[in-house]
Amino acid sequence: MSTSSRAVRIHATGGPEQLVIDTVAVGEPGPGEIRIRHHAIGLNFIDVYQRTGLYPFPLPLSLGMEGAGVVEAVGEGVTHLKVGDRAAYAANPPGSYSDVRVMPAMNVCKLPDAIPFETGAAMMLKGLTAQYLLRRCKPVEGLEAGDFVLFHAAAGGVGLIACQWAKALGLRLIATAGSAEKCQLALDHGAEHAINYRTEDFAARVKAITGGQGVKVVYDSVGKDTWDKSLDCLRPFGLMVSFGNASGPVPPFAPGILAAKGSIYVTRQTLFTHINNRERTQQMADELFQVVASGQVKIRIDQRFALTDVKKAHESLEARATTGCTVLLP
Ligand code: NDP
Numbered sequence: 001m002s003t004s005s006r007a008v009r010i011h012a013t014g015g016p017e018q019l020v021i022d023t024v025a026v027g028e029p030g031p032g033e034i035r036i037r038h039h040a041i042g043l044n045f046i047d048v049y050q051r052t053g054l055y056p057f058p059l060p061l062s063l064g065m066e067g068a069g070v071v072e073a074v075g076e077g078v079t080h081l082k083v084g085d086r087a088a089y090a091a092n093p094p095g096s097y098s099d100v101r102v103m104p105a106m107n108v109c110k111l112p113d114a115i116p117f118e119t120g121a122a123m124m125l126k127g128l129t130a131q132y133l134l135r136r137c138k139p140v141e142g143l144e145a146g147d148f149v150l151f152h153a154a155a156g157g158v159g160l161i162a163c164q165w166a167k168a169l170g171l172r173l174i175a176t177a178g179s180a181e182k183c184q185l186a187l188d189h190g191a192e193h194a195i196n197y198r199t200e201d202f203a204a205r206v207k208a209i210t211g212g213q214g215v216k217v218v219y220d221s222v223g224k225d226t227w228d229k230s231l232d233c234l235r236p237f238g239l240m241v242s243f244g245n246a247s248g249p250v251p252p253f254a255p256g257i258l259a260a261k262g263s264i265y266v267t268r269q270t271l272f273t274h275i276n277n278r279e280r281t282q283q284m285a286d287e288l289f290q291v292v293a294s295g296q297v298k299i300r301i302d303q304r305f306a307l308t309d310v311k312k313a314h315e316s317l318e319a320r321a322t323t324g325c326t327v328l329l330p
Helices: 045-052 117-135 157-168 180-188 202-209 227-232 256-260 278-293 307-318
Strands: 003-010 020-026 033-042 066-074 086-090 100-104 108-110 148-151 172-177 193-196 215-220 234-242 265-268 301-306 325-329
Touching (some): 003 100, 020 100, 033 117, 045 307, 066 117, 117 157, 117 278, 117 325, 148 202, 157 180, 172 180, 202 227, 215 227, 227 234, 307 325
Parallel strands (some): 148 172, 172 193, 301 325
Antiparallel strands (some): 033 100, 033 325
């Protein structure tokens, strides 16, 4: 059976005005693929990087890397999903801003019955990111309950999940965020301290909070604006996890700086390395489903937009006007 779908695509990189709703043909899934009909779609900052061209892709490009819905057809060799299953995913290639799509099954997981579609669509990419950041990126001296960590943009989609998960792990999370209201939100979700990095010197505050010691890990998705001061927040042998560029990419730097800051470590991570096989994807998703089912991590959906209002959704995200997760509804 062949069908058609709306798909939000870009034919040229640029601002939100480049987002257009096209009608595309959707065919049968090939080997290792499924066809999924979306009930909800997750909005992520990576969609902005793809739209602007910071992360280049061939054009035209269907956007969206996160969604939830019902499996409509299953290709040869797919054994973990069947027609009619509720499912959710964070996956490459993009294309979730659509009614229905064919995609590789590898990163698609069965969605537990207790988790609504909107929650599933909001939490996969952001929650699996929080999982690998907190559970798989370890500083050489280990990370244990009671250790201080610094998490930037903590009132955002990934941020509020990380605040709650860190608290569940016993970590003492210092949050940064761009307003007093956002700082309060981070505190309400498990951060021990919150710093408004638009008005305060966050490195000085981190030093004061940690008695001059610094934190074991900095999780930095802001990039250009926070890079230098983030390095000053680390204790010796600490780990700088760079995982985004909301303010722009980090400029090149000389490795000698890492010695001067206390033999610190720097890594630049992407979720897509962590979920590059089915087994690990499922293990990470199971951990995520478990912390959500236990109530330790609540998925906040603070913005909902119709798929046809996708431009407004991108504008809000880039204007720092959102908190928690945002979903698009087909
Ligand atoms: P968020 O909901 O966190 O939105 C981004 C936030 O970044 C804003 O709300 C804002 O919070 C902050 N920010 C700081 N400076 C700027 C700026 N100049 N322009 C816009 N926003 C700014 O988005 P997501 O939860 O989708 O993603 C969080 C970050 O994590 C993103 O940078 C994303 O790319 C990255 N990411 C990386 C992954 C990876 O594996 N590498 C996977 C998933 C996400 P405030 O106002 O509080 O400063």
